[in-house]
Amino acid sequence: MTLSIDMQSDAGAIHTLVSFGDLPDELLLHVLSFLDIPELLSLSRTSHHLKHLSSDPLLHRLRLKYSHARVNQLLPRRPPLHVLQPPTSTIYLTRTHLAARRLQWSLVSIRLNRSISRRPKLSTLIAANILPKECCKYDRRSGEIVWGNGIAGALVERKRQVEREKIKEGLKVWLERKAYQIGLRKESEGRVGIMLWRFSRKMRISDSPHNLPDWCERPKKDRVSGLKRFWEGMGSGRSSNT
Known part of the structure; x- marks a missing residue:
């Protein structure tokens, strides 16, 4: 280890390099x-x-x-004892403080044991939708x-989201397939309808009365009235017999 020392003389400034080990022992002990x-x-x-210098008694x-x-400078500035003790701080603890702390821990343990004995069952929490059933077995x-080797609570929502996405994809595929089938059915029905329309157009009977056959002629008025009287007589005869 070398040190750079600037020395001033009558001739001017002199810049020299001095090793750390070349310094006097008194100066090294002071450092x-x-x-x-x-x-x-x-x-x-x-x-x-x-x-050898590090183990010198004069150094120590x-x-x-x-x-x-x-230490004499820092002692007057030290904080008072009541600031270091509870409840302000826990730096300085007496035997009384330690006993009070143990008693407090015992009371907390007793309360926890009582609360654990009164806690609801996992089935109740699952039925109330407080605990996801995927976390238990x-x-x-x-x-x-x-509690078992279930899914972590943080991953339950992610799993449900993935399942919903799968259902959506399945419904989308089913709807597309159904729409395709309906389109094919409409196309086939349209073709059959066109064929029926053409066939009915060829085989259509004219509405004019001159072209109607004998069996399509309308019945005459006297014939209709005779049939009416016949059926009325049949009805009156049945009522008199009864």
């Missing part, structure tokens, strides 16, 4: 006195000379002297629903 113990240990592994006396002066031995 090492500002280091902590872990830093001194790391520095002692670099060379034998620095290792200087460190203790500086530490004592630093049916136990054949006990006959109840228990």
Whole structure:
């Protein structure tokens, strides 16, 4: 390790490079006195000379002297004891505080055990749509629903979304197939209708009375009145016999 030192002389400024190990021991001890113990240990592994200086008693006396002066400056500024104790802080805990904390934990444990004993069953939560049924499984031995190797709660909604998408795709395919079948049926019915229309046009009978055959002639008025009287007589004869 080298240090760059600028020296001023009568001839002018002189720029020289000095190694860290070439410095006097007094200066090195003064520099090492500002280091902590872990830093001194790391520095002692670099060379034998620095290792010897790191274990020098004079160095540690200087460190203790500086530490004592630093502590005397910080002690008046330390916070009071009531600030470090509960409920303000938990830095300083007495035996009373520890006993109170253990008692509080015991009370919380008792309350949790009572609440767990009164909690509803999984089947009740599933029936109320609070818990998805995909997260549980049916136990054949006990006959109840228990926690099992189901789907995680965060993935249930994703699974349902995928199932809805599958149903939509299936309905879409079915509707397209149905529409295609209806189109084919309409096309075939249209062709049959055209054929029937053409056939009826060829075989259509004229509406004029001169072209009607004998069996298509309209009955005369006297014939209709005679048939009417005949059926009326038949009806009156049946009523008199009864």
